[in-house]
Amino acid sequence: MSEQPIELDEIMNAQFIKHETDVLIIGAGGAGMRAAISAFDSGSSVTLLSKSLLGKAHTVMAEGGIAAALANVDSKDSWETHFADTMEEGVYISNYRMAELLAKEAPDRVRELEEYGALFDRTPEGTIMQRAFGAHTYRRLCHVGDRTGLEIIKTLEDQILHRDIKFFDEMYVTKLLKDANRVAGAVGLKLNTGEFYLFRSKAVIIATGGCGRIYKVTSNSWESTGDGLGLAYEAGAELMDMEMIQFHPTGMVYPPGVKGLLVTEGVRGEGGILLNSKGERFMQQYSPKKMELDARDIVARANYAEIIAGRGTPHGGVYLDITHKGSDFIKKKLPSMYKQFLDFAGVDITKEKMEVAPTVHYQMGGIKVDPETTATNVPGLFASGEVASGLHGANRLGGNSLADILVFGKRSGDGASSFSKTVSLGNFAESDVIKEIERVKSLTNSNGTNPYDLSASLEENMSDNVGIIRNEEALKKALKVILNLKEDSKKASVQGGLKYNKGLLQALELPSMLTASEAIVRGALERKESRGAHARSDFPKKNPDMRKNIIYKKGEDGMKLEWRDVPKIPDELKKIIPQEVY
Amino acid sequence: MDTVKVSVFRRDPAVEKEGKYVDYEVPREDGMVVLDAMKYIERHLDPSMSLRWNCSAGKCGSCSAEINHKPSLMCKTRVDSLKGDKIKVAPMAAFPLIKDLVTDVSENWALLKKIPKFTPKEGLEKPWRISQVDIERSKEFKKCIECFLCQDVCHVIRDHSTGYFGPRHVVKAASLDMHPLDTLNRSEFMNKDAGLGYCNITKCCSEVCPEEIHITDNAIIPEKERAVNISYDPIAMFLRSRKQRRVKA
Numbered sequence: 001m002s003e004q005p006i007e008l009d010e011i012m013n014a015q016f017i018k019h020e021t022d023v024l025i026i027g028a029g030g031a032g033m034r035a036a037i038s039a040f041d042s043g044s045s046v047t048l049l050s051k052s053l054l055g056k057a058h059t060v061m062a063e064g065g066i067a068a069a070l071a072n073v074d075s076k077d078s079w080e081t082h083f084a085d086t087m088e089e090g091v092y093i094s095n096y097r098m099a100e101l102l103a104k105e106a107p108d109r110v111r112e113l114e115e116y117g118a119l120f121d122r123t124p125e126g127t128i129m130q131r132a133f134g135a136h137t138y139r140r141l142c143h144v145g146d147r148t149g150l151e152i153i154k155t156l157e158d159q160i161l162h163r164d165i166k167f168f169d170e171m172y173v174t175k176l177l178k179d180a181n182r183v184a185g186a187v188g189l190k191l192n193t194g195e196f197y198l199f200r201s202k203a204v205i206i207a208t209g210g211c212g213r214i215y216k217v218t219s220n221s222w223e224s225t226g227d228g229l230g231l232a233y234e235a236g237a238e239l240m241d242m243e244m245i246q247f248h249p250t251g252m253v254y255p256p257g258v259k260g261l262l263v264t265e266g267v268r269g270e271g272g273i274l275l276n277s278k279g280e281r282f283m284q285q286y287s288p289k290k291m292e293l294d295a296r297d298i299v300a301r302a303n304y305a306e307i308i309a310g311r312g313t314p315h316g317g318v319y320l321d322i323t324h325k326g327s328d329f330i331k332k333k334l335p336s337m338y339k340q341f342l343d344f345a346g347v348d349i350t351k352e353k354m355e356v357a358p359t360v361h362y363q364m365g366g367i368k369v370d371p372e373t374t375a376t377n378v379p380g381l382f383a384s385g386e387v388a389s390g391l392h393g394a395n396r397l398g399g400n401s402l403a404d405i406l407v408f409g410k411r412s413g414d415g416a417s418s419f420s421k422t423v424s425l426g427n428f429a430e431s432d433v434i435k436e437i438e439r440v441k442s443l444t445n446s447n448g449t450n451p452y453d454l455s456a457s458l459e460e461n462m463s464d465n466v467g468i469i470r471n472e473e474a475l476k477k478a479l480k481v482i483l484n485l486k487e488d489s490k491k492a493s494v495q496g497g498l499k500y501n502k503g504l505l506q507a508l509e510l511p512s513m514l515t516a517s518e519a520i521v522r523g524a525l526e527r528k529e530s531r532g533a534h535a536r537s538d539f540p541k542k543n544p545d546m547r548k549n550i551i552y553k554k555g556e557d558g559m560k561l562e563w564r565d566v567p568k569i570p571d572e573l574k575k576i577i578p579q580e581v582y
Numbered sequence: 583m584d585t586v587k588v589s590v591f592r593r594d595p596a597v598e599k600e601g602k603y604v605d606y607e608v609p610r611e612d613g614m615v616v617l618d619a620m621k622y623i624e625r626h627l628d629p630s631m632s633l634r635w636n637c638s639a640g641k642c643g644s645c646s647a648e649i650n651h652k653p654s655l656m657c658k659t660r661v662d663s664l665k666g667d668k669i670k671v672a673p674m675a676a677f678p679l680i681k682d683l684v685t686d687v688s689e690n691w692a693l694l695k696k697i698p699k700f701t702p703k704e705g706l707e708k709p710w711r712i713s714q715v716d717i718e719r720s721k722e723f724k725k726c727i728e729c730f731l732c733q734d735v736c737h738v739i740r741d742h743s744t745g746y747f748g749p750r751h752v753v754k755a756a757s758l759d760m761h762p763l764d765t766l767n768r769s770e771f772m773n774k775d776a777g778l779g780y781c782n783i784t785k786c787c788s789e790v791c792p793e794e795i796h797i798t799d800n801a802i803i804p805e806k807e808r809a810v811n812i813s814y815d816p817i818a819m820f821l822r823s824r825k826q827r828r829v830k831a
Contacts, residue, residue: 056642117700126711162699221637255613452625496630503629
């Protein structure tokens with residue numbers, strides 16, 4: 001798609017192209033696209049920016065399904081049970097209102113997706129099929145085989161293309177611009193042309209996804225470098241629960257090129273079992289009741305413990321076995337897993353066991369938002385999807401992220417659209433824009449520190465010191481490395497110019513990656529307990545005094561942390577949730 | 583150290599009239615794919631080399647290229663599956679070059695906009711009831727990850743300016759036409775406006791599809807046949823002629 005500059009005369013002289021819109025959305029995964037649809041349908045002009053090509057965002061990797069209490073398979077399911085499961089899994093630090101909205105609205109968002117053209121697998125009665133997943137009381141995940149993310153993203157892409165929504169792909173936003181205290185625009189570098197853009201907008205939605213790429217072994221795609229966290233933090237937004245990083249129990253371990261790549265929980269949902277090298281079904285020891293389908297943190301730590309104890313596989317994992325279900329069943333229910341193992345590892349999962357190990361999967365924390373509108377504490381700035389926080393608390397249920405991007409993607413589109421109708425376009429000094437452009441340019445055509453070397457050091461540091469089980473000594477070491485890397489990153493620069501220079505992009509991504517890492521480590525040091533995904537070997541128990549959220553904010557001399565009470569749950573909702581046990 | 587030799591096409595069309603192949607040598611790893619080699623070059627040998635990749639797992643369709651002249655995904659091509667002592671990596675030739683291995687595939691979204699969208703029957707009772715059997719037909723086409731390798735290999739697109747949308751877009755139309763609740767028939771549009779008639783079913787597209795979609799047999803041929811059935815259906819022809827007469831009158 002070619003971009004038509006707005007004022008041609010100006011472009012001839014200026015260093016950047018201007019673009020004006022009511023709602024600017026940064027990030028075009030499921031949340032960003034769903035937000036674009038609702039903001040547009042609410043009557044706003046919408047501009048959607050994406051770091052990669054349209055339809056390639058990390059959402060495409062989602063496999064297992066969308067959690068929604070449709071009660072098609074288990075008639076006893078209800079929003080109340082979904083709500084209670086979500087709160088319990090979040091170990092009681094989730095925002096109750098977000099969990100309530102998710103549980104109540106997910107069914108409508110799924111049916112709406114179907115009306116947009118998505119085709120879910122069916123029950124014998126012809127309703128949407130639902131599968132079992134870890135720590136969901138009932139079978140609840142609406143799915144399309146094991147390619148649910150692809151179906152969502154292509155369906156939303158189709159809706160975007162048939163609306164008058166302006167989109168710029170391969171656009172990297174380097175800075176948010178403010179008019180006084182309000183966010184009113186952004187500066188972006190169009191990667192595929194090397195041109196700078198100035199976006200002026202009445203509202204901005206950040207939907208940039210997670211930060212899994214700060215780890216060496218991760219299921220996240222190339223894009224997940226925490227860009228939105230950095231943008232929002234620099235603009236004065238509060239972050240929350242950053243210490244909560246989810247390790248998925250099952251990532252591939254071999255071959256090296258795909259180490260960390262996700263093996264869907266759907267494998268266990270459809271009957272797959274975990275075995276150690278002695279052939280023991282070890283989950284019997286760790287979780288005799290729920291076995292392989294216990295919460296992700298419990299299964300991930302069990303896998304980790306077996307590997308550490310020397311009962312691992314040749315490539316350092318545990319076995320995941322679904323061969324007993326038979327070839328036809330596996331190829332039908334898990335077609336892309338079958339292909340993934342055959343293509344990459346040369347393993348036929350209908351005949352052989354898979355080798356799997358924990359992999360970094362999801363950030364529960366992120367930008368703090370208002371549940372109703374997804375507004376941040378900075379006027380004009382909204383956030384939804386993985387980059388936002390509150391819903392998942394200390395741990396996320398499988399399938400809740402796809403529900404999240406649809407429910408809160410829509411809410412952020414509505415929220416930003418309403419806000420945009422109350423304000424006019426903001427103003428900012430052109431000199432600020434020029435300054436930002438000069439900063440980006442200064443990173444090119446020079447021989448500074450290789451930004452890839454810096455990110456490799458960071459990834460190694462995070463995987464080695466801020467892993468699935470944490471302790472003070474390692475965390476302190478990690479923080480020291482991060483602070484040093486922050487200094488080193490000031491010297492990062494690359495050869496080549498502005499156009500499609502991936503080294504430059506890596507240099508631009510580094511500050512956000514470092515902000516995310518610093519927050520994770522500082523929070524992990526601060527939280528002297530084990531809760532959900534955050535496990536400390538030196539504080540193995542949960543502490544009732546820490547049933548709180550940690551807030552992160554940019555202060556005058558660095559990152560500030562603050563404990564804040566979890567929003568009080570109204571009695572009628574409190575009744576639904578099982579009481580927390582210490 | 584055991585290494586892999588890779589010869590990569592480099593060119594910035596803004597400043598260079600012609601491109602050249604640059605040779606790199608990267609360490610060989612167990613089970614490595616071509617993208618692993620390319621990532622090594624990007625990280626260690628020349629960060630300014632332009633390379634598009636994203637999921638590195640065959641799910642997003644970003645890393646399309648021509649490997650030893652065959653349109654392929656870099657992330658799914660095992661190095662040990664390739665013959666010869668050097669791997670040749672070039673950008674997709676059917677698309678305008680942006681730089682090095684990166685091409686401008688944006689035209690595809692402009693074409694997708696033109697294909698009439700999903701249009702369900704009105705007044706259906708909700709929630710919709712659809713049987714599993716009925717979704718299977720559309721499912722094959724929905725596996726498409728939009729890597730555009732089928733567009734790249736299509737000789738109609740490469741060698742002629744016919745206005746043919748290309749295999750990806752026929753697959754898209756077929757996925758909508760075979761949706762059990764869709765009311766439109768896109769085959770006429772595909773034949774009249776999307777140049778489907780220019781396809782002479784050489785099946786090259788099906789051969790390069792990483793999702794193994796039977797593009798020619800299951801999408802292109804049925805769309806062609808359906809258009810023919812409509813055009814030459816005697817009852818439909820009669821009704822059409824009546825309608826035209828009425829319009830004239």
